[in-house]
Amino acid sequence: MNLLQVNIRAAGYEKDEAKIKDIDFAIGRGELIGLIGPNGAGKSTTIKTLLGLLPYKDGEILFKENATYSYIPERPIFYDELTLWEHLDFVAAVEGLDDRTYKEKANKLLQQYKLAEHAHEFPGKYSKGMQQKAILVLSMITDPDIYIIDEPFIGLDPNAMKLFLESIEEERKRGAGILMSTHVLDTAEKVCDRFLMIHEGQLQAEGTLADIREQCSLPNASLFDCFHQIAEGKSNE
Amino acid sequence: MNSSSIFLRRLRENQRYKRKVWRTVADWTVVVYIIIPAILIGIFRFISWWQETPSWAEPLPLSIFFFGLFLLSWYGNIQTYVEEADKLFLVKKRKLFLGVKVFGYGYSLAAEALSTIAILIILSPILILKFNIGSGLIFLLFFYLFSFRSTILICKYYWKRIESRWIGMFTGIWLFAVFGGIHLGAYSLFVGGDLLNFALAGLSFILLVGSVIVSYRALQRISTIDHDIKMGQDSKNSGINMIFTISQDVEKPVITKRKRPLLFRRSKRMFQKRTKANGFTELFIKAFIRNFSYWLSYFQMTSVGAAAIVVIPPMWIKSIIFFAYLFMMYTWLQSVWDKVFQVNPITKKYTEADDYFKARKRTILILYFIAILLLIGISSVGLFIYSSFSILYQMQ
Numbered sequence: 095m096n097l098l099q100v101n102i103r104a105a106g107y108e109k110d111e112a113k114i115k116d117i118d119f120a121i122g123r124g125e126l127i128g129l130i131g132p133n134g135a136g137k138s139t140t141i142k143t144l145l146g147l148l149p150y151k152d153g154e155i156l157f158k159e160n161a162t163y164s165y166i167p168e169r170p171i172f173y174d175e176l177t178l179w180e181h182l183d184f185v186a187a188v189e190g191l192d193d194r195t196y197k198e199k200a201n202k203l204l205q206q207y208k209l210a211e212h213a214h215e216f217p218g219k220y221s222k223g224m225q226q227k228a229i230l231v232l233s234m235i236t237d238p239d240i241y242i243i244d245e246p247f248i249g250l251d252p253n254a255m256k257l258f259l260e261s262i263e264e265e266r267k268r269g270a271g272i273l274m275s276t277h278v279l280d281t282a283e284k285v286c287d288r289f290l291m292i293h294e295g296q297l298q299a300e301g302t303l304a305d306i307r308e309q310c311s312l313p314n315a316s317l318f319d320c321f322h323q324i325a326e327g328k329s330n331e
Numbered sequence: 332m333n334s335s336s337i338f339l340r341r342l343r344e345n346q347r348y349k350r351k352v353w354r355t356v357a358d359w360t361v362v363v364y365i366i367i368p369a370i371l372i373g374i375f376r377f378i379s380w381w382q383e384t385p386s387w388a389e390p391l392p393l394s395i396f397f398f399g400l401f402l403l404s405w406y407g408n409i410q411t412y413v414e415e416a417d418k419l420f421l422v423k424k425r426k427l428f429l430g431v432k433v434f435g436y437g438y439s440l441a442a443e444a445l446s447t448i449a450i451l452i453i454l455s456p457i458l459i460l461k462f463n464i465g466s467g468l469i470f471l472l473f474f475y476l477f478s479f480r481s482t483i484l485i486c487k488y489y490w491k492r493i494e495s496r497w498i499g500m501f502t503g504i505w506l507f508a509v510f511g512g513i514h515l516g517a518y519s520l521f522v523g524g525d526l527l528n529f530a531l532a533g534l535s536f537i538l539l540v541g542s543v544i545v546s547y548r549a550l551q552r553i554s555t556i557d558h559d560i561k562m563g564q565d566s567k568n569s570g571i572n573m574i575f576t577i578s579q580d581v582e583k584p585v586i587t588k589r590k591r592p593l594l595f596r597r598s599k600r601m602f603q604k605r606t607k608a609n610g611f612t613e614l615f616i617k618a619f620i621r622n623f624s625y626w627l628s629y630f631q632m633t634s635v636g637a638a639a640i641v642v643i644p645p646m647w648i649k650s651i652i653f654f655a656y657l658f659m660m661y662t663w664l665q666s667v668w669d670k671v672f673q674v675n676p677i678t679k680k681y682t683e684a685d686d687y688f689k690a691r692k693r694t695i696l697i698l699y700f701i702a703i704l705l706l707i708g709i710s711s712v713g714l715f716i717y718s719s720f721s722i723l724y725q726m727q
Contacts (some may be wrong), residue, residue, distance in 0.1 A: 106508075111564070145624060145676070145680075165676055165680075167676060171615070171675055171676060171677070172675075172677070173618055173620035173671075173675060173677070174594075174622070175617060175618040175619075175622050176614065176617060176618065176621075177591070177592060178599045178614075179597075179598035180595075180598045180614070181677065182609050183598065183600065183613075184613070184614045184677075185677070186610075187605050187606070187607060187609060187613070188607045188610045188611065188681050188684070188686070190607060193605055213598070214591060214596070215590045215591050216589065216590060216591070216592070219589075219590045232677070258567045313625025330467070331642045
């Protein structure tokens with residue numbers, strides 16, 4: 095069974111003004127799905143719909159029973175008043191994680207992401223890249239079944255980007271399903287299993303790179319070319 | 332384009348922004364049911380003061396009013412109306428840029444003068460009827476207060492540029508003590524008869540001329556642009572932090588400059604027993620005590636409530652204030668809790684859990700009882716001091 099089954103008929107801030115329509119897809123175990131599309135296409139709205147953050151939704155979002163998820167927003171949001179360790183401590187407490195196991199994992203992740211020395215500082219005062227790494231650590235601490243990631247590469251230096259890609263690869267191997275919205279198409283082309291290409295609030299193409307090429311009638315084209323064809327082609331019609 | 336037109340445009344935009352923020356809470360119901368009745372009651376009260384000195388003011392000596400004026404003098408900052416984008420454009424036109432700052436300073440001084448006049452008008456029935464102070468002396472008091480406040484303005488301008496937290500704090504205490512000394516001296520001159528009144532006028536003149544010269548020189552610098560922008564932002568947000576706290580829809584401002592917490596250093600846990608409910612409680616209490624605007628509002632509400640209970644005489648009004656406080660404090664604590672957990676996606680997904688509601692009820696009740704104890708404690712001390720004043724007054 096899929097970890098997440100999505101059938102959005104329409105969603106938005108008001109019933110009469112749907113921002114996205116007819117978006118159907120599923121995420122299976124160990125799958126990494128790229129959610130791509132131009133600015134304002136509806137990627138963030140799709141993610142907000144999955145998270146239940148939109149006032150109007152017509153459709154079904156079905157998580158597998160007892161499946162847990164972690165959301166990594168485009169702009170990391172922290173409590174100004176809590177240290178990074180206190181954020182981790184809170185998540186561990188409310189998720190009911192075993193104290194010793196959680197501490198071991200937290201320390202390992204903080205070491206990996208070079209945040210150990212800053213664990214007792216307010217993450218709101220970190221640099222942009224450090225904040226991005228901190229939110230990744232925070233999301234990984236619970237070993238979620240699903241990751242919903244919005245633009246993860248913004249603010250990451252090349253080392254952190256490599257580390258992030260290695261981390262999500264490990265999570266996939268563990269069996270986690272990942273939905274990742276991104277504009278970094280050359281990286282997405284290398285790491286994603288499948289793609290969801292959204293334009294003007296609707297799913298325009300989906301599947302593997304080969305499927306996308308076929309749907310765009312562009313054999314041997316890159317993901318970038320297919321993206322361009324869909325985004326510009328549709329706009330020019 | 333000249334400095335005055337840029338300044339006026341920015342002033343209008345600033346006022347528009349403040350009006351917009353106020354409108355987020357002051358909708359027509361608040362205006363009709365709270366603001367208009369409050370203004371009308373205030374006007375009737377003010378008229379009644381001209382007929383009879385209010386009973387709360389009877390036992391209070393002039394020195395207490397002078398002390399109140401001292402505290403009020405610290406309100407306000409030099410506003411330069413410098414904006415972030417000036418770093419790119421306006422800063423290249425030095426004369427134009429500095430002109431905007433000077434106009435801003437002039438406006439700040441005018442605002443200080445107007446607020447001083449407003450305070451003295453409000454106090455005039457008490458000053459004239461109770462203390463028999465004539466119009467000449469009231470004008471002298473205005474002149475002194477205006478000069479005193481303009482001196483505080485420039486000292487605050489330099490004080491706020493201090494980066495180091497500890498040096499800043501000690502400088503603040505030192506400034507408060509020095510200005511306290513000046514004000515005490517001014518009080519002696521004010522009540523000391525005609526000759527000393529002349530001395531007070533001379534002191535006021537020196538303060539005013541000195542502060543204007545120093546301020547003008549301080550404003551002739553481009554290198555303070557970051558500080559000017561920050562002070563402009565602080566001023567823009569002044570008075571609306573309470574709205575941020577009350578309103579669920581408005582994002583709260585950044586609250587600390589520290590990199591590490593002062594309390595619970597190295598992320599020390601409050602509860603050794605790690606339950607879900609304790610997790611929620613710990614997060615809330617840490618967020619609450621480390622957020623200046625939260626605990627400031629907590630103590631402000633309590634101290635204002637206590638002051639009202641002490642000063643307003645009829646017992647039935649004291650009881651109404653007490654019950655209104657109980658209601659307001661509980662509602663406010665609930666709204667702060669909801670804001671802490673509902674706004675952030677890290678916690679929002681846990682807000683349907685049973686332990687969340689258990690922790691909410693428990694934590695709010697604890698903070699609520701502490702607030703009630705504080706109110707009773709402060710009111711008792713206040714009533715004791717106030718009644719001591721009354722006895723002394725009656726003995727005279």
